[in-house]
Structure formats: C-alpha cells, structure tokens
Amino acid sequence: MFVTAAYAQQSTTTEGAEAHDAPAAGEVHTETGVAHEGEHGSGVFPPFDSTHFASQLLWLAITFGLFYLLMSKVIIPRIGGILEKRHDRIAQDLDEASRLKGEADAAIASYEQELANAKAKGHSIADTAREEAKSKSNADRAAVEAELAKKITAAEARIAEIKSKALADVGAIAEETATAVVKQLIGGDVTKTEIAAAVKASAGN
Amino acid sequence: MSNDPTHQFLVNKIVPIEIGGIDFSFTNASLFMVATVGAAAGFLYLTTSQRSVIPTRMQSVSELSYEFIASMLREGAGSHGMKFFPMVFSLFMFILTANLLGMFPYFFTITSQIIVTFALAVFVVGTVILYGFYKHGLGFLKLFVPHGVPGALLPLVVAIEVISFLSRPISLSVRLFANMLAGHITLKVFAGFVASLSAFGALGIGGAVLPLIMTVALTGLEFLVAFLQAYVFAVLTCMYLNDAVHPGSH
Known part of the structure; x- marks a missing residue:
C-alpha cells in the first residue's frame, strides 16, 4: 500500500491526468500480494475462500473414496499377498536348508561311525596278530627250551656214564696198581679178591 | 499477476457444475485430486503387477511403503488397530502424493487448501469417535478420564482432555495445511526475488544468486516437508486410532 500511495502521489504531481490510473498501476507493483484485491471475486486469501468449499469437499469425497476402495480392494491385498x-517361500527354503543340514549331519555321523568301526577292526586285527606272534614265539621258545633240556639231559647222562665208566676204570687201575705195588713191595702174590677188597675199602674212605 | 505468491492457491473452475444451487464445479483442485489418485494408485498398481518374489526396485518402493505404514500402525495402535490399515495407508499415500505433486512448478497443491486437510482430519477423528462408541459404547468416554488422577483434580483433567480431543481435527488439519502453504509461499517469494532482482542489470543478476541458492535449498527442504507432513499425519492418525481401539489405556 505504501508503494501504491507513493506511486499515486508521484503520478499526480507529474501528470494530473493519469491520477485515476494510479490504483491500477499500483496493483502491478504489489509484489507481496497480501492485500491483493479485485483479482478474483471474494477478495479473501485463496485457501480460505469459502466459495469453493462445497466443490472441494465433493471432489475430495469422490477421489479419496475411490482411492480408499482401490487401496483396500486391490493394492493392499496384492502387496500383502506378495x-x-x-515369507512362505523363505520359510520353505529354510525348512529345506535345515532338512539338508540334517542329512549332511547324518552322513557325517555315519561316516564317523564307519571310521570308528574300521579303527576298532584294525585294532582287533593288530591285537590278534600280536597275540599270534606272541604265542608262536612262546611255543618256539618252549620247543627250543625243551630241545635244549633234552640235549642237556642227554649230555648229563653221557657225562654220568663217562664218569661212572671212569670211576669203574679207576677201580681196575687201582687194583692193578695195588697189585703191582704189592708185588714190588712184598714180592709175594696177593689174590685178586684181596686186592679188590682192599681197594674197595680204601675207596670207601 | 505471476509474481503473486498466493496466486498458486487460487481455485479456478474448469467444468462448472451446479446442483441445487450449490457450486460443485470441477476445478483445478478437483483435477489435482484426480491426478493424485491416478498417480498414487497407478504407481502402486503398476509396480506390483509382476508380483515377483524377488522385487524390482519400484516394487520395493511399494512394498516399503506398505510395511512402513503397517509397522507404524502396529506400534501405534496394536494388532487390533490393523483393521484400519487400508485407511491409514490410503491417507498416507494420498497426502504424500498430493504433497509431492505440489512440488512441480505450476501444479496445484491440494493439501494447501484448509478445507481439504480439515476434511481429512475430520474423517480421522470421526472414525475414531464412531468406532470408539460402536466398539466400547459409553466405555469410550474412559478416554477422557486418565488413571491415577486425584479426585479433586479430575474435573480439571477431564476438561483438559476433552478440549485436547476437540482440538485434534484443528491441529491435525492446520499442521498439514500451514506447512504446505508456508513452504510454497516462501519458495514463490524467493523465486520472485530472483526474477525481480535480475531485472536490475548486471549487479541485480549478481545479487539474484543469493535468493536463487535459497530457492534451491528450500526446494530440497520442501521435499522433506512433503514427506514429513504425510508421515506426521499418518503417525497422529495411528495414535488417535489407538484411543478408539484401547480407550482408557493412557
């Protein structure tokens, strides 16, 4: 309004004939537009202009009602369905994954079972082999020992035989020696039986 | 009058219709209501037509808005409030699309009309009141009697509660309306500065850079406001619906 008034004053001072045009010219310069009148009928701030309220309400009801129907009948069931x-697909995939995991676990378990069995079997084979080897070596040793013992007894028997034979020879030698000694000493003859008795008596000592 | 910041809010008749002496003309506001519905419904319909399990980008946008509103309503009004999902979703999409369409130059912003936002707010509060009385009968009035208030203070608290309830349609509608109106006027005024300053030669054009930067920044801000106000409207709708579903729970 200040601009309008100033412009109007200027117009009147410069050229009096244009004074009646001033309000119209001033209106062009009303950049703030707050007091913008005459452009449309009611002259109120457009959003508060009640002349169009009925039409706004009717068209809002029609358009928003249609929108609501579209949303509730078409769009929302559709997006909800998607x-x-x-969600179902993911749950199904998860089930499938857990089933496969169970299978894999079972496979691992059976593999480990097999492995344990094989190990046990291996152990038992090794044990039997060891036992066999041991018993065989024991038997061999026993056989060797028995043979050795037999040889020892045979040797001992032979030694005893040789000994007894030697001892028997010792008696005969002693008798001969005694006979010879007696002959030399006393020059007489001594009977064999006497000599034998004497040797026996001395051997008994 | 292209420089008039309120010019953009003028309602013009396109097809004059008069029924029973009342003006029901198809105006530019009506045209943009139709455009809003067409754009929002068309976007949601076309992007979800593939119904793919692995969504395209645009289908993701539709699904995100669905889940955004669904979780907002579930948090705000509980699982019993989910029967209002179509309503809250429609309100959010309608207001958001209307606000965003209003950001186009020369487009009419229907949410800058107080009667439109007021009608939407009355629709929300009316739904709350009707459903509240339908579901809880007079028990709905427990809404105005908070728990654990001393007897002496009760009349005062009830009076405050009633006034705050009655002011809801006003605050809900004025918030949206005033934000859109003020934002568009501010944009127009700064953009007007650019035009009028650049009329003053080289120096004017140099000076016009500042309002131009401001206009660009404000445009970004207005996009934020356009989303934020639709969000706020939807959140408050959820809160008010919670009163209808669970009166006396606060």
Whole structure:
C-alpha cells in the first residue's frame, strides 16, 4: 500500500491526468500480494475462500473414496499377498536348508561311525596278530627250551656214564696198581679178591 | 499477476457444475485430486503387477511403503488397530502424493487448501469417535478420564482432555495445511526475488544468486516437508486410532 500511495502521489504531481490510473498501476507493483484485491471475486486469501468449499469437499469425497476402495480392494491385498508369498517361500527354503543340514549331519555321523568301526577292526586285527606272534614265539621258545633240556639231559647222562665208566676204570687201575705195588713191595702174590677188597675199602674212605 | 505468491492457491473452475444451487464445479483442485489418485494408485498398481518374489526396485518402493505404514500402525495402535490399515495407508499415500505433486512448478497443491486437510482430519477423528462408541459404547468416554488422577483434580483433567480431543481435527488439519502453504509461499517469494532482482542489470543478476541458492535449498527442504507432513499425519492418525481401539489405556 505504501508503494501504491507513493506511486499515486508521484503520478499526480507529474501528470494530473493519469491520477485515476494510479490504483491500477499500483496493483502491478504489489509484489507481496497480501492485500491483493479485485483479482478474483471474494477478495479473501485463496485457501480460505469459502466459495469453493462445497466443490472441494465433493471432489475430495469422490477421489479419496475411490482411492480408499482401490487401496483396500486391490493394492493392499496384492502387496500383502506378495509379502506373504515371499515369507512362505523363505520359510520353505529354510525348512529345506535345515532338512539338508540334517542329512549332511547324518552322513557325517555315519561316516564317523564307519571310521570308528574300521579303527576298532584294525585294532582287533593288530591285537590278534600280536597275540599270534606272541604265542608262536612262546611255543618256539618252549620247543627250543625243551630241545635244549633234552640235549642237556642227554649230555648229563653221557657225562654220568663217562664218569661212572671212569670211576669203574679207576677201580681196575687201582687194583692193578695195588697189585703191582704189592708185588714190588712184598714180592709175594696177593689174590685178586684181596686186592679188590682192599681197594674197595680204601675207596670207601 | 505471476509474481503473486498466493496466486498458486487460487481455485479456478474448469467444468462448472451446479446442483441445487450449490457450486460443485470441477476445478483445478478437483483435477489435482484426480491426478493424485491416478498417480498414487497407478504407481502402486503398476509396480506390483509382476508380483515377483524377488522385487524390482519400484516394487520395493511399494512394498516399503506398505510395511512402513503397517509397522507404524502396529506400534501405534496394536494388532487390533490393523483393521484400519487400508485407511491409514490410503491417507498416507494420498497426502504424500498430493504433497509431492505440489512440488512441480505450476501444479496445484491440494493439501494447501484448509478445507481439504480439515476434511481429512475430520474423517480421522470421526472414525475414531464412531468406532470408539460402536466398539466400547459409553466405555469410550474412559478416554477422557486418565488413571491415577486425584479426585479433586479430575474435573480439571477431564476438561483438559476433552478440549485436547476437540482440538485434534484443528491441529491435525492446520499442521498439514500451514506447512504446505508456508513452504510454497516462501519458495514463490524467493523465486520472485530472483526474477525481480535480475531485472536490475548486471549487479541485480549478481545479487539474484543469493535468493536463487535459497530457492534451491528450500526446494530440497520442501521435499522433506512433503514427506514429513504425510508421515506426521499418518503417525497422529495411528495414535488417535489407538484411543478408539484401547480407550482408557493412557
């Protein structure tokens, strides 16, 4: 309004004939537009202009009502269905994954069982082999020992035989020696029986 | 009058219709209501037509808005409030699309009309009141009697509660309306500065850079406001619906 007034004053001072045009010219310069009148009928701030309220309400009711129907009958069931389907699919995939994991676990368990069995079997084979080897070596040793013992007894028997034979020879030698000694000493003859008795008596000492 | 910041809010008749002496003309506001519905419904319909399990980018946008509103409503009004999902979703999408369409130059912003936002707010509060009385009968009035208030203070608290309830349609509608109106006027004024300053030659053009930067920054801010106000409207709708579903729970 200040601009308008100033412009109007200027117009009147410069050229009086244009004075009646001033309000119209001033309006062009009203950049703030707050007091913008005459452009449209009611002259109120457009959003508060009640002349169009009925039409706004009717068209809002029509358009928003249609939008609500579209949303509740078409769009929301559709998006809900998509999300549901995806949710089911994910759950199904998870089930499948857990089933496969169970299978893998079972396979691992059976493999480990097999491995344990094989190990046990290996152990038992090794044990039997060891036992066999041991018993065989024991038997061999026993056989060797028995043979050795037999040889020892045979040797001992032979030694005893040789000994007894030697001892028997010792008696005969002693008798001969005694006979010879007696002959030399006393020059007489001594009977064999006497000599033998004497040797026996001395051998008994 | 292209420089008039309120010019953009003028309602013009396109097809004059008069029924029973009342003006029901198809105006530019009506045209943009139709455009809003067409754009929002068209986007949601076309992007979800593939119904793919692995969504495309655009399908993701539709699904995100669905899940965004669904979780907002579930948090705000509980699982019993989910029967209002179509309503809250429609309100959010309608207001968001209307606000965003309003960001186009020369487009009409229907949410800058107080009667439109007021009608939407009355729709929300009306739903709360009708459903509240339908579901809980007079028990709905427990809404105005908070728990654990001393007897002496009760009349005062009830009076405050009633006033705050009655002011809801006003605050809900004025918040959206005023934000859109003020934002568009500010944008227009700064953009107007650019035009009028650049009329003063080289120095003017140099000076016009500042309001131009401001206009660009404000445009970004207005996109934020456009989303934020739709969000706020939807959140408050959820809170009010919670009163209808669970009166006396606060």
